[in-house]
Amino acid sequence: MRPDQALPIDPLLPDLRHALSASTNVVLQAPPGAGKTTRVPLALLEADWLAGRRIVMLEPRRLAARAAAHRMAATLGEAVGETVGYRIRLDTKVGPKTRIEVVTEGILTRMIQADPELSGYACVIFDEFHERSLNADLGLALALEAQGALRDDLRVLVMSATLDAAPVADLMGGCPVLTSEGRAYPVEVRYDPPPPSRGPRHRLEDHVAGVVRRALEDEPGSVLVFLPGQAEIRRVASALSGAVAKDVDVHPLFGDLPQAKQDAAIEPPPPGRRKVVLATTIAETSLTIEGIRVVVDAGLVRVPRFEPRSGMSRLATVPVSQAAAEQRRGRAGRLEPGACYRCWAEAGHKALPAFGRPEIMEADLAPLALELARWGASDPDALPWLDPPPAAHFAQARDLLQDLGALDEGGRITPHGQAVAALPVHPRLAHMILRAKALGEGPLACLLAAVVSERDVLRGGRSNRDLRARMAVLLKEGDAPADVDPGAVRRVREVARQIARAADVKGQADSASATGLLVALAWPDRVAQRRGGQYRLAQGRGAALPEDDPLAAEDWLAIADVDAGTGPRAKIWLAAPVTPADIEAAFPDGITEGAFVVWDRPAEQVAARHQRRFRALVLDDRALSDAGGADAVGAVCDGIRQIGLHALPWTKETESLRARLRFLREVEGADEGWPDVSDDALLAGLEDWLAPFLSGIARRSQFKTIDLKSALEGLLPWDMRQRLDAEAPTHLRVPSGNRHRLDYSGERPVLPVKLQEMFGARDTPRIAGGRVPVVIHLLSPAGRPLAVTQDLPFFWREVYPGVKAENRGRYIRHPWPDDPLTADPTARLKKKGG
Incomplete structure (x- = not known):
């Protein structure tokens, strides 16, 4: 793209300058390709309120920060480090004449901590705020706090491609919202899902490679492919090796790639050549990859999921949000009309979440908790947040920092914590x-x-x-x-x-x-x-x-x-x-010694031991004859973990209760408060939900006396117990008047019922507030399966005549009416001679 090329954002720049002259806070919405990243900072350089001070712009990713600075410098005909510079990890190019600094990697947070007034800066820009990175959320909270308490003249500009602007504007005092027209060129969307017979998920890369080959055959220009991670990039690259034309170069693009290889992926291909760029989410942001006019989107993203109970994170591969899919599509329309191939079905697109989860809701919050303590806000509610940190995650982070000696018991930062934060x-x-x-x-x-x-x-x-x-x-x-x-x-x-x-x-x-x-x-x-x-x-x-x-x-x-x-x-x-x-040697204060009640694995009962421990680990152990009346509940919980949940007295009723809870959590999501009743969660939380029911239990043979039903019901407050019975009932009443038990053990709830009891039923029964149709197993009078359906009208119309023809001679004392919708439902036999 030429530095002087017109961009969709250009007509809006006078309005933006005026808005920032009249208001200290502004939200700017501009879809992908509008040019906001490189045009806006330059357009503000001559503003009166700048008064010779600098603009700092936060970019979520290092590659995008460096690329944005280079493009702005090229627009001015300068080298990076003159009017425009950047600060990223391991690389800083800022000089005495620098007026615009593009920063990332938590550098903005450190700048505000070091100088809360941001005395050398007149404006803070948050670019690509829709990504909702933890650093961006924290930076905005600190900037607004500093603005309110120390710098009422500080300008704060939030720029986003796909974010709902109203909540951000409300957070910023009901500030103006400006919207750009959007991309300059149309992008045709083509849905290309994998065939239903494909193998395990990891072979999705074979399908993506096939879509890339078709895109190269059908469309001119270069191709940008979105994949969830480096492993998938390597596998697609391997699948494309030798399978594309000789004039096509394949380039990986991810954050840990050496800079020279990143530059090769971004630069335009040599004359007469095309390229395929295999990228992670790094290419969703304010990054123009030269020559791209086709996007192939695998539809997946890899995100961290932090578990406060265990203090561990795991990487989860999840479907992209609709907003991210739009952001990716926009990469194809930056320079000319393009095409976007989506590797999923069009019918499934609306089922994607509207937006991705903000990082603050999923991340390890120890760095954030330390920064807040350093700021002097031990309670996160004291700061303005678009989404406040989850209480459980934040509590775990504070516990860790106290364990490390970085915070005191009141949550205040210690001298050691100050050194840690530096x-x-x-x-x-x-x-x-x-x-x-x-x-x-x-x-x-x-x-x-x-x-x-x-x-x-x-x-x-x-x-x-x-x-x-x-x-x-x-x-x-x-x-x-x-x-x-x-x-x-x-x-x-x-x-x-x-x-x-x-x-x-x-x-x-x-x-x-x-x-x-x-x-x-x-x-x-x-x-x-x-x-x-x-x-x-x-x-x-x-x-x-x-x-x-x-x-x-x-x-x-x-x-x-x-x-x-x-x-x-x-x-x-x-x-x-x-x-x-x-x-x-490392933890002299962490070693405890004394009499403990523990679970004796071979004997499957509690036992008294004298032990030296480091937390849950035993450094030295010997038997004692007397437990000294110590509480055995913790030892029993440990024993259950060692044996497994199958050691508990499960019945059909308790298995059904657990399955109903699992069903509603899957239907409504964890945010609705339904407890996690997976094996992992129940074992991890035994002290919370089962311990009150373990009094007097000392050996495995006594486990059969545990009131497991009451323990599971205790996971729910009273109002949710009522919802459980209403939305995931144990039984459904059918037209015959009988009540039949629902089976929740599979992927969908199942209602087994004799076919004749459903006569007259015109609609499929539904549960979960009408959102989920049950799977009906229609049984013969002898209780054998005749048909399975989730569409009862279709069954009566298309399937029942064949079932009737095949079975009425076998079950002659049971009714087989021509019109089952007008027949009386029954579970009884016809009278002899009837």
Whole structure:
């Protein structure tokens, strides 16, 4: 795109300048391709209210920040670092003449913390705010707080492509909302779902590759492909290798890619050539990829899901939102008319969520909680939020920071917390570095922090879970493995140098022997002890390694990367061995000793032991003859976890209750308050829902006396119990007058009922407030299945005549009317001779 090329945003710029002269806050809506990222900051440079001060613009992604700064500088005919500069991690180009700074990576938050008045700046711009990154939400909250208390002349401009602007404008005091006309060129949408017979989900990449090949045949220009992650990018690239024309180049594009390869993906293809860019969500933002006029959208995105109960995160691959799909479609219409191929059915598009979940609702909030304490707001409700941090997530974050000594019991930041907050890494890693300095292991800690923060220095590293292998590569201990990624090694070393400068750490690490100890300092809750074929974490959860992994022989591990997963055991991805002596040296105040009531696995009963413990882990253990009257409930909960939920006295009634709860949670979503009754959730929360019903229980043989029905019902407040019975009833009354039990054990609720009892029923019964039709298993008079339907009118019209012809000779004492809709429903036989 030429710097002087007209863009859709241009006619709106005078109105924007006027709005910011009259009001300190403005929201700007401009669809993809409008040009807001590169046009708006330049259009404000001559504003009177700027008065020689700077504009700072927050971009959610490093690649987009750097690209935006380069494009604005090119528009002015200058180099980056003159009028326009940027600050991103590992790279800063800002000079004394700089008037516009494009920043990312939490840099804006640090700027406001260091100077709450933002005295050198007149305007803060939040670009691509629809992405709702945690840094953007926090930055906006702090900027509005500073504006209200310290800088009533500070301009705040929120720019978004797809966000509902009204809530943001309300948050900003009912400020003006300006809307741009949108993209300059139409984009044709074509739906191309995978065939129903396709294999497992991971083979979706084969379908995407096929769509790309068809797009190259049907359309001119280059193709941008949206995929959820690096693994999918590699598989699609492999599928396209040798399968596209010789004039087509295939480029990956994701955040951890070296800068030179990112630039190659963004730059226009050479004359006479086309390109296919395989990208993650990095390409959704204010990034123009030269030559693109076709988009292929796989329709998936990978997002982190943080679980406050376990303190772990897992990566979930979920469908994109409708807003994100529109954002992706817009990439095809920036320079000329284009086409967008969506790898899902048109009928399923409306079922996609309207917007994605804001990161603040799903993320680890420890960094945010520390920043708020540093700001002086221990209660997040004191700040203006579009969506306030979830209470459970925030409470877990505060607990962690108190555990690390960064906050006191009142939630106020400590001197150690101030030092932690000053380092540009996660609070866990900052705490580790500060503790390691006192132990003489500062250089190794900085290197370790870089290793776990950046992309893996070993290609295909998930096959090697030992952190010591990475440290050995970086310290040049032994022969380098064949799978070393030289670019990643260079980046990790540079990041480690920057961390060391920030932490004032001198010297070089000369040994990786303390790796396990340092990991334990950062993740004390993930110190793990081998028990049988798995590990128990200090926070109580189970975790597992493949049996053939060399680390699986270690009795003790410190775990740096573990996936919360969806089952009772987490998957260990990165760890290092640690010793009990390391644990006692690192956590002298965390060791407890005394008499405990524990679960004796072989005897399947509680037992008294004298133990030395680090949290949930046992360092030393010996038997005692007397428990001293100690409460056995915790030990029984531990025993149930060891045996599994099947140890509890499940009945048809309690299984049905659990299935009904699961059904309503799936239909209405977790936000409606329906409890999670999966195995994992119930086992994790035994102390909350089952413990009140364990009084007097001391051995497995007594489990049969547990009132499991009352315990499960206790998960619901009274009003939701009424909703449960109304929306997921145990029985349905059918036209015959009889009540029949609903079966919720499958994907859909099932109503088994004799066919003759449904005579006269014109509509399929529905539950969940009429949203879900039940699956009717129509039975013969002998109780055998005759038909299955979710469309009763269709059954009577199209299927019943055949069923009647086949069965009335077999069941002659049962009615088989020609018109079942006018016949009397019955469960009885006809009278003899009738």
